[in-house]
Amino acid sequence: MFTNTTCERFYYLVDAVVYLVDAADKERFAESKKELDGLLSDDSLANVPFLVLGNKIDIPIAASEEELRYYLGLSNFTTGKGNVNLSDSNVRPLEVFMCSIVRKMGYGEGFKWMSQYIK
Ligand SMILES: Nc1nc2c(ncn2[C@@H]2O[C@H](COP(=O)(O)OP(=O)(O)OP(=O)(O)O)[C@@H](O)[C@H]2O)c(=O)[nH]1
Numbered sequence: 526m527f528t529n530t531t532c533e534r535f536y537y538l539v540d541a542v543v544y545l546v547d548a549a550d551k552e553r554f555a556e557s558k559k560e561l562d563g564l565l566s567d568d569s570l571a572n573v574p575f576l577v578l579g580n581k582i583d584i585p586i587a588a589s590e591e592e593l594r595y596y597l598g599l600s601n602f603t604t605g606k607g608n609v610n611l612s613d614s615n616v617r618p619l620e621v622f623m624c625s626i627v628r629k630m631g632y633g634e635g636f637k638w639m640s641q642y643i644k
């Protein structure tokens with residue numbers, strides 16, 4: 526089992542972060558935001574791309590992408606889908622993609638987006 530302390534020792538090896546959120550569990554969005562904020566403010570992850578996946582969109586009550594951005598406090602921080610060159614900036618790549626892992630949909634676009642930022 527990794528404790529937070531154990532994980533922190535390995536952060537310098539991290540090429541990217543994939544943060545999976547259950548988009549159908551709105552009651553836990555505040556908890557998800559808190560955890561995500563902790564990672565986003567960690568100095569050792571400052572230049573690491575973040576892919577936020579909103580999972581379980583096959584469930585009708587799942588949040589929309591816009592709602593998820595809002596509840597996670599990311600509305601003004603996402604950097605754009607497609608090919609966005611951020612290499613000349615100090616901006617950390619961060620995007621939200623919605624997916625359903627059981628239906629095998631959505632996450633491929635996210636991983637493709639993320640791969641352009643992995644050196
Ligand atoms: N409907 C649906 N179910 C999914 C999807 N992905 C995973 N699951 C199901 O979610 C269950 C696993 O629960 P998770 O939500 O991953 O929760 P967990 O991390 O085990 O536990 P929690 O911390 O309580 O959320 C399994 O039954 C999976 O089959 C999806 O895209 N759609």
